[in-house]
Amino acid sequence: MALSSAGDPVPLERVLHRCSPMPAISGVASNHPELEGAICAWLLESRMPLPRGLDLRVDVVDEVPRFEDAREIFPQSEVEIRAGEPLGWVHLTWRRAAAVARIEATAPHAQVFLSREAAADVDLLLRSFLLVTLIFLWKRDGRYHVHAGTALDTRGRGWMLIGNSNSGKSTTTALLAARGWQVGTDDIAFLVDAGDRAGVLGFRSSIALRSGGYDLLGKEGGLPLVARRKTGFWPEELGSSWVQTVVPEIVVFTSVGGERTTLTPAAPAEVLHALLRWSLWVMFEPTAAQEHLDLLSRLGRQARCYRATLAPDLFRAPGALEDFLP
């Protein structure tokens, strides 16, 4: 996952402008009231259903505790993960600043300890360390993270765009929003059981475009996300609306490059490998691993899957991605 950002820290006071008066969520607590408010505001803004029985405690401490844990480390972007046997519980360590999390093996309970340095840039803390913590908590409630964007086309068909942070998901999602498609997320999606199908919940946040994507979109405005060197657009600013749940009928594994946009059908083995690659959380612990895996294969069965190379000609096509379906 690419959760990194660069640039100056965003002070807590700026984040708090979004959430006054401070909201509260049962099950979320901190010894730092402003931080608790920022976390609650972020979660409420995401519109994600919170894990049942959530118990998230986030404390700012002078000395971050060290957990005795000899398990192998799995580095994921900015977060180191220790999980699985023999201890069961999950241990996260942030590389950006001193911060650790201990997550119970089966219940959505986590204790997070932050240094003052870690708590100084709340926006980064939320998008990086706390998001990974929440990904494990949601997993304990049957919601499995996938690095993907989601949208509903004008005919009501569900689309899912899967790929890394530089694969054109956000720019394409913004384009789709500008063409009247409803948008769930450009980046943070969660697989859920939707009866005999796999549904995908979108974590509501602004669509964050780098300068190249911003230029391609050609829209004025947006919110400067200075620290991330991006510009954020809410779907509504692009003439669209947010949709929480998408049941994908079309899955596109995205990459960028070349002169022409192409969509090529993906073979079943390729589909399974790609889905696993972008939902790697299934690998870390036995908790719900089979359910997670079954949802990935259900998604592969229910959807038509394509490998895509996205190019600037996508922006000249009236039907956007639809125009390139084989």
Place this chain on the structure above:
Amino acid sequence: MNDASYRRHPDLRLTSLEGEGVVLHLRERRYFSVSETGLVLLEALKEARSFEELVEGLLSEYDVDRETAVTTTRAFLDQCLASAVVTEIRE
């Protein structure tokens, strides 16, 4: 192989899509592809099975002769034993 039975590693998770199987090895944090036949054998190996039971399983599932079933099972088991996906249990 006659006196032994075999069982898959308890940390394996399996799934398939249109005849293509994927096996997740949670202990080793890796995943790999298996054929449809391999998936059938690994499903059976959730419980301890003798070589003969595995061959019989293939014969009941597929329209193949015994020699092919024996060769396929032996080759797959050898591969799985070498990569610790399956363990051999001696009585």
